[in-house]
Amino acid sequence: MATLSAIMKTTAARLSALYLVLFTACAVVLVIYVSSLSTRMLVGQTQEAIAEEVAGLARAYQRAGLTGLVRLVEIRARQPGANLYLIADPSGFILSGNVESIQPGVLDAAGWTESPFLYRRFGEQGATSRESGHAAVAQVIRLPNQMILLVGRDLSEPEQFGRVMRRALAVALGMMGLGAFLIWYFVGRRALRRIDSVTEASRQIMGGDLSRRLPVTGAGDEFDRLSENLNAMLDRIAGLNEGLKQVSANIAHDLKTPLTRLRNRAEAALNNTAGPTAAKEALEQTIAESDQLIRTFNAILMISRLEAGYSAESTAKIDLALIVSDVVELYEPLAEEQGVTLKAEAAENVQIDGNRELIGQALSNVIDNAIKYSAGFGQKPVVSVSLRKEGDAARLTVRDNGPGIPEEDRERATERFVRLEASRSQPGSGLGLSLAKAVMTFHGGKLELSGEGGGLAVAMIFPTGKNE
Amino acid sequence: MKILIIEDDREAASYLKKAFAEAGHTADVAADGEAGFALAEGGNYDVFVIDRMLPRRDGLSVIAGLRANGNTTPALILSALGEVDDRVTGLRAGGDDYLTKPYAFSELLARVEVLKRRAGARDVETVYRAGDLELDRLSHTVRRGGQEITLQPREFRLLEYLMRHAGQVVTRTMLLENVWDYHFDPQTNVIDVHVSRLRGKIERGFDRPILHTVRGAGYMIRAD
Numbered sequence: 001m002a003t004l005s006a007i008m009k010t011t012a013a014r015l016s017a018l019y020l021v022l023f024t025a026c027a028v029v030l031v032i033y034v035s036s037l038s039t040r041m042l043v044g045q046t047q048e049a050i051a052e053e054v055a056g057l058a059r060a061y062q063r064a065g066l067t068g069l070v071r072l073v074e075i076r077a078r079q080p081g082a083n084l085y086l087i088a089d090p091s092g093f094i095l096s097g098n099v100e101s102i103q104p105g106v107l108d109a110a111g112w113t114e115s116p117f118l119y120r121r122f123g124e125q126g127a128t129s130r131e132s133g134h135a136a137v138a139q140v141i142r143l144p145n146q147m148i149l150l151v152g153r154d155l156s157e158p159e160q161f162g163r164v165m166r167r168a169l170a171v172a173l174g175m176m177g178l179g180a181f182l183i184w185y186f187v188g189r190r191a192l193r194r195i196d197s198v199t200e201a202s203r204q205i206m207g208g209d210l211s212r213r214l215p216v217t218g219a220g221d222e223f224d225r226l227s228e229n230l231n232a233m234l235d236r237i238a239g240l241n242e243g244l245k246q247v248s249a250n251i252a253h254d255l256k257t258p259l260t261r262l263r264n265r266a267e268a269a270l271n272n273t274a275g276p277t278a279a280k281e282a283l284e285q286t287i288a289e290s291d292q293l294i295r296t297f298n299a300i301l302m303i304s305r306l307e308a309g310y311s312a313e314s315t316a317k318i319d320l321a322l323i324v325s326d327v328v329e330l331y332e333p334l335a336e337e338q339g340v341t342l343k344a345e346a347a348e349n350v351q352i353d354g355n356r357e358l359i360g361q362a363l364s365n366v367i368d369n370a371i372k373y374s375a376g377f378g379q380k381p382v383v384s385v386s387l388r389k390e391g392d393a394a395r396l397t398v399r400d401n402g403p404g405i406p407e408e409d410r411e412r413a414t415e416r417f418v419r420l421e422a423s424r425s426q427p428g429s430g431l432g433l434s435l436a437k438a439v440m441t442f443h444g445g446k447l448e449l450s451g452e453g454g455g456l457a458v459a460m461i462f463p464t465g466k467n468e
Numbered sequence: 469m470k471i472l473i474i475e476d477d478r479e480a481a482s483y484l485k486k487a488f489a490e491a492g493h494t495a496d497v498a499a500d501g502e503a504g505f506a507l508a509e510g511g512n513y514d515v516f517v518i519d520r521m522l523p524r525r526d527g528l529s530v531i532a533g534l535r536a537n538g539n540t541t542p543a544l545i546l547s548a549l550g551e552v553d554d555r556v557t558g559l560r561a562g563g564d565d566y567l568t569k570p571y572a573f574s575e576l577l578a579r580v581e582v583l584k585r586r587a588g589a590r591d592v593e594t595v596y597r598a599g600d601l602e603l604d605r606l607s608h609t610v611r612r613g614g615q616e617i618t619l620q621p622r623e624f625r626l627l628e629y630l631m632r633h634a635g636q637v638v639t640r641t642m643l644l645e646n647v648w649d650y651h652f653d654p655q656t657n658v659i660d661v662h663v664s665r666l667r668g669k670i671e672r673g674f675d676r677p678i679l680h681t682v683r684g685a686g687y688m689i690r691a692d
Contacts, residue, residue, distance in 0.1 A: 284684070287572075287684075291572075294570055295653055298568075298653065314553050314556075326648060326650070329622060330648060330650075330654070330658055330662075331658055333658070333661040333662050333665050334656065334657070334658045334661045336661075337661050356650075357650060357651055357652060360650050360652065361650070361652035364650075364652070364654060364658075368654075368656055368658075372656075
């Protein structure tokens, strides 16, 4: 039976087999202990009763001599459920009592019989064979005139008790075995079925059906928890995969477009008949175009590397305020040239764990964008940079009073290659904000876009840790 | 100037050799790390241009080996790896400059020429002079034709770097690296605006230009 052997291999089955063995062993030990204890107790009681009887008979003997003793024995022997009584002459010939025959040798030694012996009472049928006799214990006493008195008691009671105990044990064991087997079979089969369905589902997922999920029965058990976690993992993988697809589509688009332009320009230069000046100009444009391509390509590479996680050694304790003043100073003349007022308002000494190059680049991208989009927009274009400590975070905000980004587009603005329709006409790789976002993610911070201050406000929020 | 190019891409290497020759330099080419190391040990070169990933012996190991043997010839590393960490490991291995592929030849040429000059360091000079322009590094003053010119601290450093390499082309990325100490690509013409502002200060009122723009390459301080 294939299923049975498969069930045998399940953990549930192995565990229940182990439990069965352990329980059986315990039960056997317990039963043996209880039955031997109770047997011993019953035998002890029997002996006590016999000793009492013997004392009674001894008193009768002292009072009325042998005749009195014999009479008393005769009376007692006839009572129903009586003890065993026997009086024999020194040779072992039974004179009186309710015992017809006795196992040879029992009467030879005085005192307690060492082990239960076999006997037969008067009136019992077909009673010569050993098997039909009863077991008993007895005290053998030598009377002063060498006569032998035996007082004993049948052991059928303790023996019966032992038998009952043994039978109970057997039944209990049988029930336990059966129960274990049933539990084993059903639990094991159920577990096996769940596992099989998970295996089947995962096989299909591996086969390429990434939209499939592992079954969740709703029972809330460990299988469900496992399946839910694996499903969450699959969702994440699917998300990453989707992102990758999106990115490669974007890369294809955003690199192919300038590449096509580049090629067309080179071709045009080749066919050019207008003279060496025009050809030179075309070549220069070609180089400028390829520089822009390289720039885009570098940005893509950098974002991917940031997303894959940098090595820890590339960060150090740095002062954000210094970076802010550096970058603002770097952009100040450009802003002035573009007619934009660039203001900075920075708290002093804002220490964070970070990479100066990356943050510098991210900030320069954000400021560059702000200047680019606010220039020529409105009467007095202003870009203001502020750095504040906020609890255990540092908030670096770049605000402009340019056209801003509509709220519904803000989320998309940080995605790779997204250049919102309104900005399609502006130069740039469309990667500035994405790079800034990747840098922020790398630093365990976040990038927030808002409309505060009229135009666009880009907030770079860095964790400062607990040392502040 | 005698240059050793260790580069396994034959086409790139022969292009470099030819371009250096046009710029008035002679260049030898080695196609792998071992051959390059042997040539570098034997020949008398002014600058090494070493590709980072080479067959038979890695570029960084070649530089480390040369430095271990006491060779202090300036080395420029060419690499497709351009991240912050890569640059740091490259310079730590004994490289003097790091240029990420793809690069403009004008950038490479400017850097190589600056590297060669670096060997005869001008660190000890306290006053740089170019024509009637004079920069005093100790008192932080700039004069032209005896007339003092007031500069912002950054403008001073910009001019200091340009004058230190007077007569040599200095590219925009070199300026960003050496004056601002940032290695990223500034996307827009931020550096140009700084330079033109500086130019305004040192040329306004004087009839001779001194800070020249070298088309397609960068800037140069030169007293004609």
